[in-house]
Amino acid sequence: MEIKVVTNKKELNDAFSIREKVFIEEQNVPKVIEMDEYEEVATHFVVYDGNKPISTARFRKYLNEKTVKFERFAVLKEYRGQGVGRALIKVMEEEARKNGFTTLRLNAQRHAEGFYAKFGYQTISEPFDEAGIEHVTMIKKIEAK
Ligand code: COA
Numbered sequence: 001m002e003i004k005v006v007t008n009k010k011e012l013n014d015a016f017s018i019r020e021k022v023f024i025e026e027q028n029v030p031k032v033i034e035m036d037e038y039e040e041v042a043t044h045f046v047v048y049d050g051n052k053p054i055s056t057a058r059f060r061k062y063l064n065e066k067t068v069k070f071e072r073f074a075v076l077k078e079y080r081g082q083g084v085g086r087a088l089i090k091v092m093e094e095e096a097r098k099n100g101f102t103t104l105r106l107n108a109q110r111h112a113e114g115f116y117a118k119f120g121y122q123t124i125s126e127p128f129d130e131a132g133i134e135h136v137t138m139i140k141k142i143e144a145k
Pocket of ligand 1: 013072073075076080082084085089107108109111112113114115118
């Protein structure tokens, strides 16, 4: 397993291909909502099993200079429950720390709240609807580098 920060078009398309399978096909999120205006500015990550992209997520600066928002966190169905999500969130947290962020923030689908809680994220909102799916906002503070 190898985790890359996306630096070219091919890797970006690998990220999109996973989101297509997980969010658009599996979770029925409309494509116009799934792909948004932040694709260009976000930092994207892809996890590879050999040459095969198996997981992705992105992050972007949000609200202020110290806060980063994790979004579009997805592992292909057949690779779940094997520590792929854990490996990816650790790499993203380290990358966020290196970039000077001290607050990590995300909107978690309710079913994934326990996943993020495992890594120290705390729920700070009531449940709300996003793309037809119930979410909660979660945050985690990290030490500055
Ligand atoms: N609820 C609670 N705990 C969970 C969980 C969940 N939905 N999914 C995984 N965990 C736990 C695991 O049991 C494991 O704990 P352990 O080490 O004590 O055994 C730990 O979290 C790490 O699990 P891991 O195998 O790395 O997770 P994963 O690779 O299956 O990825 C998701 C988790 C949520 C990213 C994955 O299920 C997924 O892509 N789902 C579909 C897309 C989605 O809904 N994304 C979330 C958008 S907010």
